[in-house]
Amino acid sequence: MVEHKICNSCRHQIKREHTFCMHCGVSQNKEINCPTCHSPIAGDTNFCTKCGNKTTAKTKDSNLNLILVMVLTSIVISLALRIPIQRVVFFFVPVVIIWIVHSLLKKIEES
Numbered sequence: 001m002v003e004h005k006i007c008n009s010c011r012h013q014i015k016r017e018h019t020f021c022m023h024c025g026v027s028q029n030k031e032i033n034c035p036t037c038h039s040p041i042a043g044d045t046n047f048c049t050k051c052g053n054k055t056t057a058k059t060k061d062s063n064l065n066l067i068l069v070m071v072l073t074s075i076v077i078s079l080a081l082r083i084p085i086q087r088v089v090f091f092f093v094p095v096v097i098i099w100i101v102h103s104l105l106k107k108i109e110e111s
Helices: 062-081 085-110
Strands: 004-006 013-015
Touching (some): 062 085
Antiparallel strands (some): 004 013
16 A cells, blocks of 8 residues: 655645655655744644644745736737737736735745
């Protein structure tokens, strides 16, 4: 019987003997920390055992994925509604600024 564990990064189920995730490629030997209290946690837990906060790990690429979605959305809106791409991009600029400020404030709050 094959034992499984949860990937530290993407949370997919992988074989216990794998040192790298077959879904996202992240090394499983790295220790991960709780995003709130920064105590070490196991990759297969959903909640921190010290502070009780949810420990779902986000990949570093999640921010890039969000930007990619915004760019693709801009292109689709521009093509579908026949609006110049500049107008659609200028609509997303305030959204990106708000998102960046929110991310920075969240990091400051966590530290």
